[in-house]
Amino acid sequence: MTGVSAGLLRIDGLDVTYRTRTGPVRAVRGVDLTVHPGQIVAVVGESGSGKSTTAHAAIGLLPAGGRVEAGSITFDGRDLTGLSEKGWRSVRGTGIALVPQDPTVSLDPVRRVGEQVAEVLRIHRLAPRARLAAEAVELLRRAGVDRPGQRARQYPHQLSGGLRQRVLIAIALAGEPRLIIADEPTSALDVTVQRAILDHLQELAAESGTAVLLITHDLGVAADRAAHVAVMSGGTVVEQGPTREVLGAPAHAYTRDLLAAAPALAGEPLRPRRPAGTDVLLAVTGLRRSFDGTAAVDDVSFTLTRGRTLALVGESGSGKTTTARMAVGLETPDAGTVTFDGEDITAARGERLRALRRRFQLVHQNPYASLNPRMTLGDIVAEPLRAFGVGDRASRRERAAELLEQVALPVSALRRRPVELSGGQRQRVAIARALALNPDLVVLDEPVSALDVSVQAQILRLLVRLQQEHGLTYLFITHDLAVVRQVADEVGVMRRGRLVESGPTDAVLTDPSAEHTRELLAAIPGTRVTAS
Secondary structure, eight states: OOSTTTOSEEEEEEEEEEEETTEEEEEEEEEEEEEOTTOEEEEEOOTTSSHHHHHHHHTTOOOTTEEEEEEEEEETTEEOTTOOHHHHHTTBTTTEEEEOSOHHHHSOTTSOHHHHHHHHHHHTTOSOGGGHHHHHHHHHHHTTOSSHHHHHTSOGGGSOHHHHHHHHHHHHHTTOOSEEEEESTTTTSOHHHHHHHHHHHHHHHHHHOOEEEEEESOHHHHHHHOSEEEEEETTEEEEEEEHHHHHHSOOSHHHHHHHHHOTTTOOOOSSOOOOOOSOEEEEEEEEEEEETTEEEEEEEEEEEETTOEEEEEOOTTSSHHHHHHHHTTSSOOSEEEEEETTEEOTTOOHHHHHHHTTSEEEEOSOTTTSSOTTSOHHHHHHHHHHHTTOSOHHHHHHHHHHHHHHTTOOGGGGGOOGGGSOHHHHHHHHHHHHHTTOOSEEEEESTTTTSOHHHHHHHHHHHHHHHHHHTOEEEEEESOHHHHHHHOSEEEEEETTEEEEEEEHHHHHHSOOSHHHHHHHHTSTTOSOOOO
């Protein structure tokens, strides 16, 4: 049976198993899902829920060890279950296309962008060789890439994350597929870039009848974009139906938990705002920094008083991370001053800077890259103590155990390695390591942007609790104003290297004076009305 009533993609009773050293693991169990032409269907769930496995099974790209054990996958009336690799190649690209999550690993770093887009055209013989370059430029333009002719000649590392994601969309569009599977296509992107990319996918669905299967952990994205949503947990679909019904009146406890955890949909702060105070811990004045003649930070000034949280918000390239790195001596400003606890540290070098670094610590964005995979958790957490010669081996181990307990990890984890942990657990270890030297200032550089919403909520609550218990001061770098609303006392909004607006969080988010702040607020997932 074909046609709209049967669905363009139909998954019935899908079971997927992975072979592991300890035996088979059922990753997906009894999944039913239908996607109609021109429809956006969102599959929502946390890491390990089975949503990506379901999507990859639908395009025949299960990783090694993965196998469809039961059920069927039908596309446009054709049974794809058990299809050979040669058969799948006739479907991929021209029937079903995939936009993967991470453009950093999905694009070849040594080949120009245009060549990679043209490759799909060449493989499927969709354009004569003489037209490949021009067609690739046109596909980049259709994917919303600015200056597509110039971008086609560039390498992936020369593009921003948002542009790299658009390149993946251009590759997916090359074969004019009837279904695009978008696997977390915007999870690591700025909210305004995210909105632009999702707008583009939505326009494709509306104008050309292209269906979209959107895999996401963000219920706000699903609420904004999808007509139908399926919520997955533990390899099964626990709830599905029209988006407004499922998210408006969720029947399953897991869906209710996801909604409660989503910062885009729950705007209350995690603790009352604190008064401004007069004990200034960090002050930056007139900071400037240029790279290759381009101003990355231009005349930025702010103060941060002890025990409070200041969030610097902005898109990629806004200068927020460079500003934070100058504040802790990891970048040298071209102009301006940095004052820490009353001392000018702008020109601090050598032993003086090393001594200061005991008093401020960083927590990075990616917990998978920031922890040494060869070290045990005990050694990772104790590393700052060892680096500064604090205590002996026994006392450092005792301190590491104490820190793990503070971040709600068991002492038994001391001997484990990062590979044995989830992303949220790894970020807890990174936070424990940052607290080892009892710092005055902790710089948090996008500490929750790579995490599931429920894990994100846990980490944010942990940071708030640790701040209350230890009197910590946070400089919080983020692109997400919904997160700012939950944790920050003050916010500074950056754009193109300049601080365009700053003030108390509630005042800035309630009555923004800068147009760019209003744009960021409008782009928060979950603020749109879902189309029926």
